[in-house]
């Protein structure tokens with residue numbers, strides 16, 4: 011953070027702020043290539059995949075993906091496991107024949123959808139949201155699929171190891187685990203990209219790939235921040251270390267939730283539980299506002315649940331240390347003792 015603060019004023023010995031450099035400058039090219047190389051190294055991404063740093067957020071790319079991977083009239087399969095997969099489906103519908111092959115809405119998204127048996131073999135891809143940030147569901151492993159998997163990893167990228175060859179495309183807004191809002195990472199197997207004639211240029215992954223994400227002005231400062239976060243991740247021991255820490259953090263909170271009847275986790279099925287976003291309720295929901303106010307008073311911030319689900323949500327992104335989760339559990343115990 012302080013490094014970024016300094017770079018904001020004067021970047022290295024370049025006599026300029028990182029905010030002022032041109033995206034065509036050698037300085038920026040160095041930042042860009044460093045960030046890309048770091049991400050490739052950390053995630054084990056080979057040259058058969060393009061790595062793009064674009065704007066538009068995960069929401070923008072939910073619409074851009076069918077414009078790049080499906081030809082007009084092609085079917086694309088969608089597994090619906092919560093708020094963000096519903097959103098992705100609605101963005102895809104105008105651009106391709108989006109077919110729902112599983113939906114766990116009848117459980118209020120408290121479990122993952124059953125394995126999809128009827129994915130059309132000629133579908134362009136299967137879309138999943140690997141970690142549902144609002145409802146707190148995460149695939150423990152990828153579903154079986156006869157077609158390439160497209161995964162929204164906005165909230166769980168670089169939180170556990172993966173094998174890139176299992177994916178056709180990964181996309182993620184940077185703001186949860188990779189830096190700050192304003193840049194979206196797209197990792198795509200090059201041979202899958204076939205933009206449609208009407209795909210707008212800024213959304214055309216082929217054009218952006220040829221131009222190294224610079225068909226139009228890229229988000230310079232956001233890419234710089236992503237590079238810093240990736241360097242930090244590497245220093246901390248890489249993705250394997252994050253995976254281990256995240257497992258310990260999630261276990262601490264779930265163990266407490268499961269031991270108490272004062273609180274109620276949204277997701278009870280251990281095979282569906284997210285390690286990263288853990289929504290829960292007070293058994294007496296009248297106490298929610300008091301719980302949040304008391305948490306804030308002891309420095310535990312950002313615990314209010316997403317408006318779609320309500321209640322409380324603990325987001326245990328890579329930057330959250332185990333001590334932060336321990337402090338939350340201590341608050342939960344204290345509050346239960348006072349009010350239970």
Ligand SMILES: *Cc1c(COP(=O)(O)O)cnc(C)c1O
Nearest residue numbers: 067068069094143162164165183
């Ligand atoms: C936050 C989030 C989004 C929305 O990202 P934007 O950058 O706001 O478009 C989409 N999908 C998932 C899984 C998210 O966590």
